[in-house]
Amino acid sequence: MMFSLPALLLATLMLSSGVLGQVPAGLEGFPVCATGCITEAFEQGLCAATNQTCICTDATFQAQVTQCVTSSCTIPEVLVTRNHTLTSCGAPVRDRSHQLLVVSISMASVADVFVLLRFIYKAFVMQMEFGLDDWFVLATVVAGIPSVVIIGQGLVPNGLGRDIWTLTATQITNVVRNFYMMAWLYFLQTALLKLTIICFYMRIFPSQDVRRLLWGTFIFVTLWGLAFVLTAIFQCWPISYFWHRWDGLHQGTCIEINSFSWSNAAMNIAIDCWILAIPIWQLRKLHLHWKKKIPVGIMFSLGFLYVLSHYSKQAQLIFASVTIVSILRLRSLVNFGTRDNVTWEFYDVALWSTIEVCVGIITACLPTVRIFLVKIFPILSGSSYAxxxxxxxxxxxxxxxxxxxxxxxxxxxxxxxxxxxxxxxxxxxxxxxxxxxxxxxxxxxxxxxxxxxxxxxxxxxxxxxxxxxx
Structure with a gap:
Protein backbone atom coordinates (compact mmCIF):
# COMPACT_ATOMS: atom_id res chain seq x y z
CA MET A 1 0.00 0.00 0.00
CA MET A 2 2.89 2.33 0.81
CA PHE A 3 6.33 2.95 -0.55
CA SER A 4 9.70 3.48 1.08
CA LEU A 5 11.46 6.80 0.74
CA PRO A 6 12.56 7.74 -2.77
CA ALA A 7 16.18 7.76 -1.62
CA LEU A 8 15.86 4.13 -0.54
CA LEU A 9 14.37 3.20 -3.88
CA LEU A 10 17.24 4.88 -5.72
CA ALA A 11 19.82 3.27 -3.49
CA THR A 12 18.55 -0.30 -3.68
CA LEU A 13 16.88 -0.61 -7.05
CA MET A 14 20.14 -0.78 -8.99
CA LEU A 15 22.05 -2.82 -6.45
CA SER A 16 20.13 -6.09 -6.79
CA SER A 17 21.81 -8.81 -8.81
CA GLY A 18 21.68 -8.40 -12.53
CA VAL A 19 20.60 -4.78 -12.48
CA LEU A 20 22.90 -3.65 -15.23
CA GLY A 21 23.12 -5.60 -18.40
CA GLN A 22 24.95 -5.18 -21.62
CA VAL A 23 24.93 -1.64 -22.92
CA PRO A 24 24.05 -1.55 -26.60
CA ALA A 25 26.63 -0.37 -29.07
CA GLY A 26 24.67 2.87 -29.13
CA LEU A 27 23.13 4.14 -25.94
CA GLU A 28 19.81 4.94 -27.58
CA GLY A 29 16.87 4.59 -25.21
CA PHE A 30 18.91 5.27 -22.07
CA PRO A 31 18.24 8.50 -20.15
CA VAL A 32 20.87 11.16 -20.66
CA CYS A 33 21.85 11.01 -17.00
CA ALA A 34 22.53 7.25 -17.25
CA THR A 35 24.43 7.53 -20.54
CA GLY A 36 27.13 9.64 -18.95
CA CYS A 37 27.48 7.21 -16.04
CA ILE A 38 27.86 4.18 -18.30
CA THR A 39 30.35 5.94 -20.56
CA GLU A 40 32.44 6.97 -17.56
CA ALA A 41 32.58 3.37 -16.33
CA PHE A 42 33.81 2.19 -19.73
CA GLU A 43 36.47 4.90 -19.79
CA GLN A 44 37.79 3.69 -16.42
CA GLY A 45 38.35 0.24 -17.97
CA LEU A 46 36.06 -1.61 -15.59
CA CYS A 47 34.51 -3.50 -18.51
CA ALA A 48 34.84 -3.38 -22.26
CA ALA A 49 31.78 -2.15 -24.11
CA THR A 50 31.69 -5.42 -26.05
CA ASN A 51 32.12 -7.73 -23.04
CA GLN A 52 28.53 -8.71 -22.22
CA THR A 53 29.50 -11.15 -19.47
CA CYS A 54 31.48 -8.50 -17.59
CA ILE A 55 28.76 -5.89 -17.94
CA CYS A 56 26.06 -8.27 -16.67
CA THR A 57 27.98 -9.84 -13.78
CA ASP A 58 30.90 -7.63 -12.68
CA ALA A 59 30.06 -6.23 -9.24
CA THR A 60 32.56 -3.37 -9.45
CA PHE A 61 31.18 -2.14 -12.76
CA GLN A 62 27.59 -2.32 -11.48
CA ALA A 63 28.44 -0.52 -8.23
CA GLN A 64 30.18 2.27 -10.11
CA VAL A 65 27.28 2.84 -12.49
CA THR A 66 24.69 2.46 -9.70
CA GLN A 67 26.28 5.13 -7.56
CA CYS A 68 26.46 7.51 -10.48
CA VAL A 69 22.90 6.87 -11.70
CA THR A 70 21.52 7.18 -8.16
CA SER A 71 22.96 10.64 -7.73
CA SER A 72 22.26 11.86 -11.26
CA CYS A 73 18.82 10.48 -12.24
CA THR A 74 15.25 10.68 -11.01
CA ILE A 75 13.36 7.54 -9.99
CA PRO A 76 11.53 7.28 -13.35
CA GLU A 77 14.89 7.55 -15.12
CA VAL A 78 16.37 4.86 -12.86
CA LEU A 79 13.50 2.54 -13.78
CA VAL A 80 14.01 3.14 -17.49
CA THR A 81 17.73 2.42 -17.12
CA ARG A 82 17.08 -0.80 -15.26
CA ASN A 83 14.54 -1.96 -17.82
CA HIS A 84 17.00 -1.42 -20.69
CA THR A 85 19.90 -3.13 -18.97
CA LEU A 86 17.90 -6.18 -17.84
CA THR A 87 16.49 -6.55 -21.34
CA SER A 88 20.01 -6.42 -22.77
CA CYS A 89 21.11 -9.18 -20.39
CA GLY A 90 18.18 -11.37 -21.41
CA ALA A 91 16.41 -11.31 -18.05
CA PRO A 92 12.95 -12.93 -18.18
CA VAL A 93 9.84 -10.77 -18.02
CA ARG A 94 7.66 -11.80 -15.07
CA ASP A 95 3.88 -11.43 -15.24
CA ARG A 96 1.36 -13.07 -12.91
CA SER A 97 -1.44 -10.53 -13.28
CA HIS A 98 -3.73 -12.98 -15.09
CA GLN A 99 -3.83 -15.26 -12.03
CA LEU A 100 -5.19 -12.44 -9.87
CA LEU A 101 -7.98 -11.76 -12.34
CA VAL A 102 -9.00 -15.44 -12.51
CA VAL A 103 -8.95 -15.89 -8.73
CA SER A 104 -10.89 -12.69 -8.00
CA ILE A 105 -13.65 -13.44 -10.51
CA SER A 106 -13.92 -17.09 -9.44
CA MET A 107 -13.99 -16.40 -5.70
CA ALA A 108 -16.39 -13.48 -6.05
CA SER A 109 -18.75 -15.60 -8.17
CA VAL A 110 -18.81 -18.43 -5.62
CA ALA A 111 -19.43 -15.97 -2.78
CA ASP A 112 -22.26 -14.31 -4.72
CA VAL A 113 -23.89 -17.71 -5.33
CA PHE A 114 -23.82 -18.47 -1.60
CA VAL A 115 -25.45 -15.14 -0.78
CA LEU A 116 -28.08 -15.69 -3.49
CA LEU A 117 -28.93 -19.14 -2.09
CA ARG A 118 -29.18 -17.63 1.38
CA PHE A 119 -31.75 -15.05 0.28
CA ILE A 120 -33.71 -17.52 -1.88
CA TYR A 121 -34.01 -19.94 1.03
CA LYS A 122 -35.22 -17.33 3.49
CA ALA A 123 -37.52 -15.49 1.07
CA PHE A 124 -39.15 -18.33 -0.85
CA VAL A 125 -38.61 -21.56 1.10
CA MET A 126 -39.00 -20.43 4.71
CA GLN A 127 -40.74 -17.12 3.89
CA MET A 128 -38.85 -15.46 6.72
CA GLU A 129 -38.16 -11.81 7.30
CA PHE A 130 -34.58 -10.80 6.67
CA GLY A 131 -32.46 -9.99 9.69
CA LEU A 132 -29.55 -7.65 10.25
CA ASP A 133 -27.11 -10.43 9.42
CA ASP A 134 -28.69 -10.78 5.96
CA TRP A 135 -28.44 -7.07 5.24
CA PHE A 136 -24.85 -6.88 6.44
CA VAL A 137 -23.72 -9.77 4.25
CA LEU A 138 -25.53 -8.17 1.31
CA ALA A 139 -23.73 -4.89 2.04
CA THR A 140 -20.44 -6.80 2.02
CA VAL A 141 -21.18 -8.18 -1.44
CA VAL A 142 -22.19 -4.75 -2.73
CA ALA A 143 -18.95 -3.26 -1.36
CA GLY A 144 -17.03 -6.07 -3.06
CA ILE A 145 -18.34 -5.30 -6.54
CA PRO A 146 -16.11 -2.22 -6.96
CA SER A 147 -13.13 -4.26 -5.76
CA VAL A 148 -13.59 -6.83 -8.53
CA VAL A 149 -14.02 -4.04 -11.09
CA ILE A 150 -10.88 -2.33 -9.80
CA ILE A 151 -8.88 -5.55 -10.20
CA GLY A 152 -10.21 -6.26 -13.68
CA GLN A 153 -10.16 -2.73 -15.08
CA GLY A 154 -7.56 -0.89 -13.02
CA LEU A 155 -4.90 -3.10 -11.44
CA VAL A 156 -4.36 -5.93 -13.92
CA PRO A 157 -4.39 -3.85 -17.15
CA ASN A 158 -1.90 -1.37 -15.67
CA GLY A 159 0.58 -3.99 -14.51
CA LEU A 160 -0.05 -5.26 -10.97
CA GLY A 161 1.84 -8.54 -10.84
CA ARG A 162 4.64 -7.29 -13.10
CA ASP A 163 8.02 -5.76 -12.26
CA ILE A 164 7.82 -2.01 -11.76
CA TRP A 165 10.65 -1.22 -14.17
CA THR A 166 8.72 -2.79 -17.06
CA LEU A 167 5.90 -0.26 -16.64
CA THR A 168 5.53 3.32 -17.72
CA ALA A 169 5.20 6.14 -15.19
CA THR A 170 1.51 6.47 -16.03
CA GLN A 171 0.92 2.76 -15.44
CA ILE A 172 2.65 2.84 -12.06
CA THR A 173 0.56 5.82 -10.96
CA ASN A 174 -2.64 4.08 -12.10
CA VAL A 175 -1.76 0.89 -10.22
CA VAL A 176 -1.15 2.76 -6.97
CA ARG A 177 -4.30 4.88 -7.37
CA ASN A 178 -6.47 1.79 -7.87
CA PHE A 179 -4.72 -0.01 -5.04
CA TYR A 180 -5.56 2.91 -2.76
CA MET A 181 -9.28 2.56 -3.52
CA MET A 182 -9.16 -1.19 -3.03
CA ALA A 183 -7.42 -0.77 0.33
CA TRP A 184 -10.13 1.18 2.13
CA LEU A 185 -12.83 -0.99 0.51
CA TYR A 186 -11.08 -4.00 2.04
CA PHE A 187 -11.25 -2.46 5.53
CA LEU A 188 -14.96 -1.75 5.00
CA GLN A 189 -15.69 -5.31 3.86
CA THR A 190 -13.89 -6.97 6.77
CA ALA A 191 -15.83 -4.85 9.27
CA LEU A 192 -19.15 -5.67 7.58
CA LEU A 193 -18.32 -9.39 7.62
CA LYS A 194 -17.68 -9.34 11.35
CA LEU A 195 -20.95 -7.51 11.96
CA THR A 196 -22.73 -10.14 9.85
CA ILE A 197 -21.49 -12.99 12.00
CA ILE A 198 -22.17 -11.11 15.25
CA CYS A 199 -25.79 -10.46 14.22
CA PHE A 200 -26.21 -14.12 13.28
CA TYR A 201 -25.04 -15.14 16.75
CA MET A 202 -27.58 -12.77 18.29
CA ARG A 203 -30.34 -14.71 16.56
CA ILE A 204 -29.28 -18.16 17.71
CA PHE A 205 -28.01 -17.49 21.23
CA PRO A 206 -30.90 -16.11 23.35
CA SER A 207 -28.97 -15.89 26.63
CA GLN A 208 -28.98 -12.33 27.93
CA ASP A 209 -25.36 -12.58 29.06
CA VAL A 210 -24.26 -13.71 25.61
CA ARG A 211 -26.35 -11.05 23.90
CA ARG A 212 -24.80 -8.30 26.04
CA LEU A 213 -21.39 -9.67 25.14
CA LEU A 214 -22.31 -9.68 21.46
CA TRP A 215 -23.67 -6.13 21.57
CA GLY A 216 -20.45 -4.94 23.15
CA THR A 217 -18.50 -6.71 20.41
CA PHE A 218 -20.81 -5.17 17.79
CA ILE A 219 -20.11 -1.64 19.02
CA PHE A 220 -16.36 -2.25 19.23
CA VAL A 221 -16.17 -3.70 15.70
CA THR A 222 -18.21 -0.79 14.32
CA LEU A 223 -15.85 1.77 15.83
CA TRP A 224 -12.81 -0.28 14.81
CA GLY A 225 -13.97 -0.55 11.20
CA LEU A 226 -14.87 3.14 10.99
CA ALA A 227 -11.48 4.16 12.39
CA PHE A 228 -9.49 2.08 9.91
CA VAL A 229 -11.61 3.04 6.90
CA LEU A 230 -11.15 6.75 7.63
CA THR A 231 -7.45 6.28 8.34
CA ALA A 232 -7.00 4.42 5.05
CA ILE A 233 -8.75 7.21 3.14
CA PHE A 234 -6.76 10.05 4.75
CA GLN A 235 -3.44 8.27 5.30
CA CYS A 236 -1.70 10.78 3.02
CA TRP A 237 -2.14 14.52 2.65
CA PRO A 238 -2.94 15.60 0.09
CA ILE A 239 -4.74 12.34 -0.67
CA SER A 240 -3.30 12.26 -4.19
CA TYR A 241 0.19 12.08 -2.70
CA PHE A 242 -0.51 8.39 -2.05
CA TRP A 243 -0.22 7.55 -5.75
CA HIS A 244 2.29 10.27 -6.68
CA ARG A 245 4.91 9.85 -3.98
CA TRP A 246 6.61 6.90 -5.73
CA ASP A 247 8.42 9.17 -8.22
CA GLY A 248 9.98 11.44 -5.59
CA LEU A 249 8.87 14.51 -7.53
CA HIS A 250 5.85 15.46 -5.42
CA GLN A 251 5.45 16.93 -1.95
CA GLY A 252 3.21 15.59 0.81
CA THR A 253 3.07 13.56 4.02
CA CYS A 254 1.86 10.05 4.87
CA ILE A 255 1.57 8.01 8.02
CA GLU A 256 3.91 5.05 8.50
CA ILE A 257 1.91 2.62 6.41
CA ASN A 258 3.76 -0.58 7.25
CA SER A 259 2.91 -0.14 10.96
CA PHE A 260 -0.66 0.80 10.05
CA SER A 261 -1.10 -2.36 7.95
CA TRP A 262 0.36 -4.66 10.59
CA SER A 263 -1.73 -3.14 13.39
CA ASN A 264 -4.88 -3.67 11.34
CA ALA A 265 -3.94 -7.27 10.58
CA ALA A 266 -3.14 -8.03 14.23
CA MET A 267 -6.42 -6.54 15.48
CA ASN A 268 -8.28 -8.29 12.68
CA ILE A 269 -7.02 -11.70 13.80
CA ALA A 270 -7.66 -10.95 17.48
CA ILE A 271 -11.27 -9.91 16.80
CA ASP A 272 -11.84 -12.96 14.59
CA CYS A 273 -10.57 -15.31 17.29
CA TRP A 274 -12.81 -13.60 19.86
CA ILE A 275 -15.89 -13.84 17.63
CA LEU A 276 -15.21 -17.47 16.72
CA ALA A 277 -14.68 -18.44 20.37
CA ILE A 278 -18.24 -17.43 21.32
CA PRO A 279 -20.14 -20.18 19.44
CA ILE A 280 -17.53 -22.82 20.25
CA TRP A 281 -17.99 -22.04 23.96
CA GLN A 282 -21.79 -21.94 23.72
CA LEU A 283 -21.90 -25.20 21.78
CA ARG A 284 -21.44 -27.15 24.99
CA LYS A 285 -24.83 -25.86 26.20
CA LEU A 286 -26.79 -26.87 23.11
CA HIS A 287 -29.19 -29.79 23.57
CA LEU A 288 -27.75 -31.85 20.76
CA HIS A 289 -26.41 -35.37 20.67
CA TRP A 290 -22.62 -35.38 20.70
CA LYS A 291 -22.64 -36.83 17.18
CA LYS A 292 -24.42 -33.66 16.08
CA LYS A 293 -22.31 -31.28 18.13
CA ILE A 294 -19.20 -32.37 16.25
CA PRO A 295 -20.38 -31.34 12.74
CA VAL A 296 -21.94 -28.14 14.11
CA GLY A 297 -18.64 -27.31 15.78
CA ILE A 298 -16.80 -28.03 12.55
CA MET A 299 -19.17 -25.72 10.68
CA PHE A 300 -18.48 -22.88 13.11
CA SER A 301 -14.76 -23.65 13.04
CA LEU A 302 -14.69 -23.15 9.29
CA GLY A 303 -14.52 -19.51 10.21
CA PHE A 304 -10.87 -20.16 10.98
CA LEU A 305 -10.36 -20.53 7.22
CA TYR A 306 -11.46 -16.91 7.00
CA VAL A 307 -9.00 -15.80 9.63
CA LEU A 308 -6.02 -17.65 8.14
CA SER A 309 -5.67 -15.10 5.31
CA HIS A 310 -3.47 -12.63 7.30
CA TYR A 311 -0.19 -14.23 8.34
CA SER A 312 3.47 -13.82 7.44
CA LYS A 313 6.19 -16.20 6.33
CA GLN A 314 8.08 -15.55 9.54
CA ALA A 315 5.18 -16.54 11.78
CA GLN A 316 3.63 -19.41 9.84
CA LEU A 317 5.21 -21.99 12.15
CA ILE A 318 3.73 -20.30 15.22
CA PHE A 319 0.19 -20.11 13.83
CA ALA A 320 0.14 -23.53 12.18
CA SER A 321 -3.17 -24.53 13.75
CA VAL A 322 -4.97 -21.22 14.33
CA THR A 323 -7.26 -19.45 11.99
CA ILE A 324 -6.37 -20.17 7.73
CA VAL A 325 -7.09 -17.07 5.40
CA SER A 326 -6.44 -13.85 7.47
CA ILE A 327 -3.16 -15.26 8.74
CA LEU A 328 -1.92 -16.23 5.28
CA ARG A 329 -2.55 -12.65 4.27
CA LEU A 330 0.05 -11.54 6.81
CA ARG A 331 2.63 -13.39 4.72
CA SER A 332 2.12 -10.77 2.05
CA LEU A 333 2.58 -7.97 4.60
CA VAL A 334 6.11 -9.01 5.52
CA ASN A 335 7.49 -7.01 2.61
CA PHE A 336 4.63 -4.55 2.53
CA GLY A 337 5.90 -0.96 2.59
CA THR A 338 9.56 -2.01 2.67
CA ARG A 339 10.21 -3.26 -0.86
CA ASP A 340 10.66 -1.07 -3.92
CA ASN A 341 9.21 -3.35 -6.58
CA VAL A 342 5.73 -2.35 -5.50
CA THR A 343 3.76 -3.54 -8.53
CA TRP A 344 5.19 -7.03 -8.00
CA GLU A 345 5.08 -7.19 -4.20
CA PHE A 346 1.58 -5.71 -3.83
CA TYR A 347 0.18 -8.55 -5.91
CA ASP A 348 0.17 -10.88 -2.88
CA VAL A 349 -1.64 -8.31 -0.74
CA ALA A 350 -4.38 -7.87 -3.35
CA LEU A 351 -4.69 -11.63 -3.89
CA TRP A 352 -5.01 -12.64 -0.24
CA SER A 353 -7.26 -9.72 0.62
CA THR A 354 -9.66 -10.86 -2.11
CA ILE A 355 -9.56 -14.48 -0.95
CA GLU A 356 -10.07 -13.45 2.67
CA VAL A 357 -13.21 -11.43 1.99
CA CYS A 358 -14.75 -14.07 -0.29
CA VAL A 359 -14.06 -16.91 2.14
CA GLY A 360 -15.60 -14.78 4.88
CA ILE A 361 -18.80 -14.31 2.87
CA ILE A 362 -19.01 -18.04 2.15
CA THR A 363 -18.44 -18.87 5.82
CA ALA A 364 -21.18 -16.47 6.93
CA CYS A 365 -23.66 -18.18 4.60
CA LEU A 366 -22.72 -21.79 5.40
CA PRO A 367 -25.42 -22.55 8.03
CA THR A 368 -28.33 -21.40 5.86
CA VAL A 369 -27.00 -22.75 2.56
CA ARG A 370 -26.32 -26.19 4.00
CA ILE A 371 -29.89 -26.56 5.24
CA PHE A 372 -31.20 -25.31 1.91
CA LEU A 373 -29.20 -27.91 0.00
CA VAL A 374 -30.32 -30.71 2.33
CA LYS A 375 -33.96 -29.78 1.73
CA ILE A 376 -33.43 -29.87 -2.03
CA PHE A 377 -31.26 -32.99 -1.98
CA PRO A 378 -32.32 -35.07 1.06
CA ILE A 379 -29.71 -37.67 0.22
CA LEU A 380 -27.11 -35.16 1.43
CA SER A 381 -28.42 -35.59 4.97
CA GLY A 382 -27.24 -39.18 4.97
CA SER A 383 -30.08 -40.26 7.30
CA SER A 384 -31.95 -43.56 7.14
CA TYR A 385 -33.70 -45.98 9.43
CA ALA A 386 -31.48 -48.51 11.10
Missing amino acids: SRGAYYNHSSNPRSGIMHPARNEVRIASKGRPESVSDGGSPPGIQFQKSYAVQYSDNDESSLVPGTEIELSSPPKTWQRNPPTN
Missing part, protein backbone atom coordinates in the same frame (compact mmCIF):
# COMPACT_ATOMS: atom_id res chain seq x y z
CA SER A 387 -31.76 -51.98 9.73
CA ARG A 388 -33.81 -54.69 11.41
CA GLY A 389 -36.06 -52.29 13.21
CA ALA A 390 -33.41 -50.80 15.45
CA TYR A 391 -35.31 -47.58 16.05
CA TYR A 392 -34.54 -45.02 18.70
CA ASN A 393 -36.59 -42.66 20.78
CA HIS A 394 -35.93 -39.71 23.05
CA SER A 395 -35.66 -39.77 26.78
CA SER A 396 -38.15 -37.88 28.89
CA ASN A 397 -36.34 -34.66 27.99
CA PRO A 398 -37.06 -34.09 24.27
CA ARG A 399 -34.08 -31.77 23.94
CA SER A 400 -31.58 -33.92 25.75
CA GLY A 401 -30.34 -35.66 22.66
CA ILE A 402 -29.97 -38.94 24.64
CA MET A 403 -30.93 -41.96 22.60
CA HIS A 404 -32.56 -45.16 23.90
CA PRO A 405 -33.63 -48.30 22.01
CA ALA A 406 -37.35 -48.24 21.31
CA ARG A 407 -39.70 -50.83 22.79
CA ASN A 408 -42.07 -52.71 20.53
CA GLU A 409 -45.27 -53.55 22.40
CA VAL A 410 -47.60 -56.23 21.00
CA ARG A 411 -51.17 -56.53 22.29
CA ILE A 412 -53.17 -59.68 21.54
CA ALA A 413 -56.91 -59.54 21.07
CA SER A 414 -58.66 -62.87 21.83
CA LYS A 415 -61.84 -64.15 23.33
CA GLY A 416 -60.22 -64.16 26.69
CA ARG A 417 -58.29 -61.48 28.49
CA PRO A 418 -55.95 -59.32 26.43
CA GLU A 419 -52.43 -60.59 26.64
CA SER A 420 -49.11 -58.84 26.27
CA VAL A 421 -46.17 -60.69 24.81
CA SER A 422 -42.61 -59.89 23.98
CA ASP A 423 -41.18 -59.36 20.52
CA GLY A 424 -40.27 -62.99 20.07
CA GLY A 425 -43.70 -64.55 20.71
CA SER A 426 -46.33 -65.45 18.09
CA PRO A 427 -49.56 -66.31 19.94
CA PRO A 428 -52.82 -66.87 18.08
CA GLY A 429 -55.28 -64.10 17.41
CA ILE A 430 -55.09 -60.64 15.94
CA GLN A 431 -51.92 -58.78 16.85
CA PHE A 432 -51.58 -55.01 16.95
CA GLN A 433 -48.00 -53.84 16.94
CA LYS A 434 -47.19 -50.17 17.36
CA SER A 435 -43.72 -48.68 17.49
CA TYR A 436 -42.38 -45.16 17.33
CA ALA A 437 -39.02 -43.79 16.37
CA VAL A 438 -37.31 -40.45 16.26
CA GLN A 439 -35.08 -40.10 13.26
CA TYR A 440 -32.00 -37.94 13.64
CA SER A 441 -30.66 -36.56 10.39
CA ASP A 442 -27.55 -34.62 9.54
CA ASN A 443 -29.51 -31.39 9.32
CA ASP A 444 -30.73 -31.52 12.92
CA GLU A 445 -28.60 -28.46 13.49
CA SER A 446 -31.12 -26.59 11.32
CA SER A 447 -32.80 -25.79 14.62
CA LEU A 448 -29.91 -23.43 15.19
CA VAL A 449 -31.09 -21.30 12.29
CA PRO A 450 -34.34 -19.40 12.89
CA GLY A 451 -37.29 -20.77 10.98
CA THR A 452 -35.95 -24.29 10.54
CA GLU A 453 -37.35 -27.49 11.95
CA ILE A 454 -35.98 -30.71 13.35
CA GLU A 455 -37.19 -33.59 11.27
CA LEU A 456 -39.21 -36.18 13.17
CA SER A 457 -40.57 -39.34 11.70
CA SER A 458 -42.22 -42.54 12.80
CA PRO A 459 -42.68 -45.82 11.00
CA PRO A 460 -46.22 -46.80 10.00
CA LYS A 461 -48.50 -48.73 12.32
CA THR A 462 -48.46 -52.45 11.57
CA TRP A 463 -51.45 -54.80 11.78
CA GLN A 464 -50.80 -58.52 11.73
CA ARG A 465 -53.28 -61.38 11.73
CA ASN A 466 -51.81 -64.69 12.83
CA PRO A 467 -53.45 -67.91 11.70
CA PRO A 468 -55.37 -69.69 14.47
CA THR A 469 -53.68 -72.66 16.03
CA ASN A 470 -55.38 -75.94 16.49
